[in-house]
Amino acid sequence: MSFEDAVATGSTKVGTDATGKMTHSYRSDVNEFFPDAQDLDTVLRTAVGALSPVVKIERGFAIVRTDAEPSAPDFSDAATRERVFAHMARVERGTIERFLEEEAHTFSTRAKQGGFTAAAQSLNLDVHTSRSFPINFGNVDVLPALPRQSDPPLARIAYDEKFFSTAFALLPGQVSDPLILDSSVVLLQLHEEKSVDESVLATTGDSYAHHVRTWYPGYPLALLNTAKMPWAQESVVDTILAHPSFKDTFDNIFRR
Numbered sequence: 001m002s003f004e005d006a007v008a009t010g011s012t013k014v015g016t017d018a019t020g021k022m023t024h025s026y027r028s029d030v031n032e033f034f035p036d037a038q039d040l041d042t043v044l045r046t047a048v049g050a051l052s053p054v055v056k057i058e059r060g061f062a063i064v065r066t067d068a069e070p071s072a073p074d075f076s077d078a079a080t081r082e083r084v085f086a087h088m089a090r091v092e093r094g095t096i097e098r099f100l101e102e103e104a105h106t107f108s109t110r111a112k113q114g115g116f117t118a119a120a121q122s123l124n125l126d127v128h129t130s131r132s133f134p135i136n137f138g139n140v141d142v143l144p145a146l147p148r149q150s151d152p153p154l155a156r157i158a159y160d161e162k163f164f165s166t167a168f169a170l171l172p173g174q175v176s177d178p179l180i181l182d183s184s185v186v187l188l189q190l191h192e193e194k195s196v197d198e199s200v201l202a203t204t205g206d207s208y209a210h211h212v213r214t215w216y217p218g219y220p221l222a223l224l225n226t227a228k229m230p231w232a233q234e235s236v237v238d239t240i241l242a243h244p245s246f247k248d249t250f251d252n253i254f255r256r
Helices: 003-010 027-033 037-045 078-091 093-114 116-122 161-167 198-213 231-242 250-254
Strands: 055-057 060-062 179-181 184-186
Touching: 027 037, 037 055, 078 093, 093 116, 093 184, 161 179
Parallel strands: none
Antiparallel strands: 055 060, 179 184
């Protein structure tokens, strides 16, 4: 029986077309198709025209025939580059981050020596100036909002403690070390420091007071760990629980 006859009569055709040829034959596809490292190595070493021994695949087992030598990728082709990048972004994100961090360190060194704008020009990079914003950890609604829409690289800084501690510790002209923000690596420089407008302070105070006044003594204690309370109420609860005069006698009372 020929290989083609065996495919036609006995193959389940998992991952192949009607002739037994793999439907996805990039190296990354081959790696995933043969989960066992030793079996993968066996397949890759199979000579053109030869058959492999039985190897494990994602769902079952297979015998592989190599029909041609692997072809080198054409990196001048945009589709190839996009596929490689998509694969790396999915399973080799750390490699991309390390590369960008190294590039960012180069930029940081040049910026500290010759200025932020000059360093950006030397590396063909754009300098983006964000709008001003306060320290608003969690992007709570009683404080001015973070620049999530206007500045895409800063879209997910709301709970990034390292970002806030780095950004708001910068001195005028100082350049930060590289920061990984989601899918971006950024370097920061303080552009301008502004005082908070008095009207903003007044509005913030009024909003905070309003949220605190909505608290009522009968609030079920069981909900403190499960319900999402307004930020102002959470801060009141945290302040009370952290106070040195507070004593936790729950167990003693509960066991009575």
